């Protein structure tokens with residue numbers, strides 16, 4: 001049974017599947033996005049659960065790495081989630 005995991009380009013939402021589980025995949029997006037990582041889909045979904053009032057004003061312009069740090073600070077994402 002080939003269990004695969006989905007990884008998402010945080011810039012454009014492109015999805016790739018890989019047969020392993022990791023927090024992210026180093027991959028240049030086919031759409032030429034500047035961020036060279038795809039984040040595992042469930043982690044990216046967690047990051048989007050940071051409540052509105054906890055988000056910095058520039059949330060929409062922040063790189064996903066920085067959003068992830070905010071999510072961890074807010075307790076929305078914890079270290080075990082990143083395994």
Ligand SMILES: [Zn+2]
Pocket residue numbers: 009010011012013014029030031032033
């Ligand atoms: Zn992309």
